[in-house]
Amino acid sequence: MKLHLKNGRVIDPLTGTDEILDLQIVNGIIEKVGKSLSSDKTFQNVDLRDKIIAPGFIDMHVHLREPGFEHKETIESGVLSAREGGFTAVCCMPNTEPTIDDESVVRYVIEKGKSVWNGIVDVYPIAAATKGRKGEELAPIAELVSAGAVALSDDGSPISSAGMMRRVLEYSSMYGIPVIQHAEEPTLSYGGSMNEGYVSTRLGMPGIPSIAEEMMVARDLLLLRYLEKAKYHVAHISTKGTVEIVRHAKREGLTVTCEVTPHHFTLTDDVVSSFDTNTKMNPPLRRTDDVVAMKEGLRDGTIDVIATDHAPHTVDEKEVEYTQAPFGIVGLETAVGLSITGLVDEGYLSISQLIEKFSANPRRILSLPTIKIAAGERANLTLLDPTFEWTVDVNSFSSKSKNSPFGGKRLRGKAIGVINNGVVHFL
Amino acid sequence: MKLQSRHLLGLDGMPKDDIQLILDTAVSFKEVLERPIKKVPPLQGKTIVNLFFEASTRTRISFELAERRLSADVVNFTTSGSSVSKGETLKDTARNIEAMKIDMVVLRHSAPGASHFLSRVVDANVINAGDGGHEHPTQALLDMFTLWEKFGTLKGLHVCIVGDISHSRVALSNIFGLLTMGARVSVCGPATLMPRDIEKLGVDVYHRLEDVVPSVDALNVLRIQLERQKSGLFPSLREYQRYFGVTKEKIAKASKPITIMHPGPINRDVELSADLADGEHSVILQQVTNGVAIRMAVLYLLGTMN
Numbered sequence: 063m064k065l066h067l068k069n070g071r072v073i074d075p076l077t078g079t080d081e082i083l084d085l086q087i088v089n090g091i092i093e094k095v096g097k098s099l100s101s102d103k104t105f106q107n108v109d110l111r112d113k114i115i116a117p118g119f120i121d122m123h124v125h126l127r128e129p130g131f132e133h134k135e136t137i138e139s140g141v142l143s144a145r146e147g148g149f150t151a152v153c154c155m156p157n158t159e160p161t162i163d164d165e166s167v168v169r170y171v172i173e174k175g176k177s178v179w180n181g182i183v184d185v186y187p188i189a190a191a192t193k194g195r196k197g198e199e200l201a202p203i204a205e206l207v208s209a210g211a212v213a214l215s216d217d218g219s220p221i222s223s224a225g226m227m228r229r230v231l232e233y234s235s236m237y238g239i240p241v242i243q244h245a246e247e248p249t250l251s252y253g254g255s256m257n258e259g260y261v262s263t264r265l266g267m268p269g270i271p272s273i274a275e276e277m278m279v280a281r282d283l284l285l286l287r288y289l290e291k292a293k294y295h296v297a298h299i300s301t302k303g304t305v306e307i308v309r310h311a312k313r314e315g316l317t318v319t320c321e322v323t324p325h326h327f328t329l330t331d332d333v334v335s336s337f338d339t340n341t342k343m344n345p346p347l348r349r350t351d352d353v354v355a356m357k358e359g360l361r362d363g364t365i366d367v368i369a370t371d372h373a374p375h376t377v378d379e380k381e382v383e384y385t386q387a388p389f390g391i392v393g394l395e396t397a398v399g400l401s402i403t404g405l406v407d408e409g410y411l412s413i414s415q416l417i418e419k420f421s422a423n424p425r426r427i428l429s430l431p432t433i434k435i436a437a438g439e440r441a442n443l444t445l446l447d448p449t450f451e452w453t454v455d456v457n458s459f460s461s462k463s464k465n466s467p468f469g470g471k472r473l474r475g476k477a478i479g480v481i482n483n484g485v486v487h488f489l
Numbered sequence: 490m491k492l493q494s495r496h497l498l499g500l501d502g503m504p505k506d507d508i509q510l511i512l513d514t515a516v517s518f519k520e521v522l523e524r525p526i527k528k529v530p531p532l533q534g535k536t537i538v539n540l541f542f543e544a545s546t547r548t549r550i551s552f553e554l555a556e557r558r559l560s561a562d563v564v565n566f567t568t569s570g571s572s573v574s575k576g577e578t579l580k581d582t583a584r585n586i587e588a589m590k591i592d593m594v595v596l597r598h599s600a601p602g603a604s605h606f607l608s609r610v611v612d613a614n615v616i617n618a619g620d621g622g623h624e625h626p627t628q629a630l631l632d633m634f635t636l637w638e639k640f641g642t643l644k645g646l647h648v649c650i651v652g653d654i655s656h657s658r659v660a661l662s663n664i665f666g667l668l669t670m671g672a673r674v675s676v677c678g679p680a681t682l683m684p685r686d687i688e689k690l691g692v693d694v695y696h697r698l699e700d701v702v703p704s705v706d707a708l709n710v711l712r713i714q715l716e717r718q719k720s721g722l723f724p725s726l727r728e729y730q731r732y733f734g735v736t737k738e739k740i741a742k743a744s745k746p747i748t749i750m751h752p753g754p755i756n757r758d759v760e761l762s763a764d765l766a767d768g769e770h771s772v773i774l775q776q777v778t779n780g781v782a783i784r785m786a787v788l789y790l791l792g793t794m795n
Contacts, residue, residue, distance in 0.1 A: 266623030
């Protein structure tokens with residue numbers, strides 16, 4: 063397969079490239095990069111005028127549901143959803159059945175990922191930090207890492223015991239692997255369905271206070287300061303207070319990183335007034351000043367990564383009373399559009415900074431191979447149309463599940479193609 | 490005159506004119522209740538199901554009486570989560586019942602927003618008879634009717650709701666309705682039973698009855714649930730009674746007689762002393778009578794809309 067990408071704006075934050083260039087890709091390798099390259103008829107030409115060629119995007123926080131919950135999503139449908147959203151890699155969380163707390167499950171997920179859609183999306187499993195994600199005993203971390211796990215997390219549940227968290231951080235530090243915390247102090251959040259505040263009071267709904275998140279992050283950062291060596295990453299941060307705590311810790315030089323989801327920088331808890339269960343996720347949607355803090359945190363670098371927390375649930379599971387509905391929404395196919403619309407168009411991030419949050423930063427945190435857009439490198443690319451306007455239609459999602467609050471929303475910016483492992487797909 | 494919505498889901502956002510229309514309509518139904526023959530025909534041929542997922546004897550009886558006095562056909566479905574425990578969802582239960590061609594659903598459910606959810610999945614008119622800690626609009630309407638009857642207006646009245654505000658649909662619906670009608674609303678109870686940002690709804694917050702009684706016209710006293718003690722929200726019923734229970738001593742500093750209300754059932758001498766509950770300023774039994782009239786008004790207005 064020979065591909066000639068013409069006149070694309072190549073943005074590679076790692077090499078500092080931002081110019082209009084041609085790329086020639088042969089059998090998955092970038093052969094030439096240059097201005098107005100000439101090619102023979104054996105090349106398929108693609109005109110990318112006004113489009114962007116970026117290093118392949120990775121979503122470091124998705125739930126692929128397999129094994130165990132294949133009615134919600136499978137590795138195959140999740141990979142397809144990632145491809146449609148413009149991602150060439152995903153990291154899947156271990157809250158499956160069985161849990162990814164055994165090397166055989168790690169291997170299963172990796173193999174399955176390689177086998178679907180010609181391996182266009184790399185699937186990197188995140189393994190449980192504790193056995194069964196119960197927070198009681200260490201998972202076999204060395205085995206999990208050698209089988210290919212790229213991070214550790216009990217996501218869905220916090221590692222709530224401080225003593226256990228200390229052991230997880232210590233043990234994982236031997237392998238340089240990050241511990242991803244779902245930060246939530248359970249005695250404060252117990253029974254809650256939405257952000258605690260004016261809206262939950264008005265709706266008579268049990269609340270999840272912002273301090274449940276902030277307190278857990280603060281505690282973990284004290285552990286991190288004490289232990290020094292570990293790598294700590296906060297999943298889906300949602301409150302202004304958490305941004306401030308992480309900002310402070312980074313200034314102090316702690317090895318902390320964090321991510322935010324598109325819904326947390328787009329929506330506030332006001333939308334819960336509809337009692338639409340597609341507004342129910344954990345952490346919950348917060349207030350306007352929290353949303354602004356997410357954008358400011360992305361702007362000043364406190365927040366390193368945009369990740370979706372893609373959490374598929376079927377219509378039947380979601381179409382129940384609000385307090386009984388499961389937490390979570392799908393996000394892979396709306397992430398790029400929401401991010402360009404909410405961050406780039408609003409002036410919080412340049413397109414180049416946005417690309418870093420979707421590519422170089424998560425790869426650095428997870429110690430994955432870096433992607434360079436240069437001759438001789440493997441082509442791992444996401445192609446973007448930053449001004450394309452479209453309307454979200456949940457029924458057109460490739461994900462098995464349609465649980466998104468963004469149906470009908472107008473967005474600007476979309477992925478138009480992905481290239482990885484020798485596979486090319488145009489959207 | 491017509492209501493703006495074909496459902497009664499709550500008083501949050503309900504226009505003043507709609508509330509007034511319900512109160513005005515209830516006046517004529519209250520008059521019907523005084524007649525020797527208490528039945529009128531407007532809902533003849535309509536079928537109403539009382540769908541109660543939480544035990545509630547008095548609300549259900551009040552609705553059923555109202556429905557029968559309007560000549561509707563009535564079906565009762567009372568369960569404490571039995572359909573759900575068999576794996577059937579609320580949506581399925583409601584759709585099954587609707588397949589039996591019913592016109593209106595009166596829903597009591599433990600989940601906030603349950604009636605909003607139901608109104609989206611069935612065609613029948615939905616009346617919220619209590620959804621978790623969210624709203625109980627007919628209770629608040631009957632409370633307002635009782636005050637309106639007694640004082641002639643709601644505008645400028647000062648009503649204090651006493652007790653567990655955090656878990657009370659009665660409190661929320663009263664706050665929304667009374668504020669819309671121009672009353673002043675205060676809440677009084679332990680800090681652990683006050684929901685966050687409650688003052689942003691436009692109410693004043695008190696923790697000592699003695700501080701609010703000098704300016705208050707009526708106290709609406711909520712039932713305290715023993716299980717709140719077990720979840721660590723207050724120390725004991727004895728302490729609750731001593732510091733938050735409404736007694737003659739605590740309201741002695743009032744400048745005028747204070748009207749005593751309670752949505753029932755009363756824990757006598759816990760949240761409310763027996764002498765006040767049975768005293769000359771208690772309107773607790775009028776509330777019960779007015780409950781039937783208000784529910785007749787709501788059923789009539791919604792049931793004759795189309």
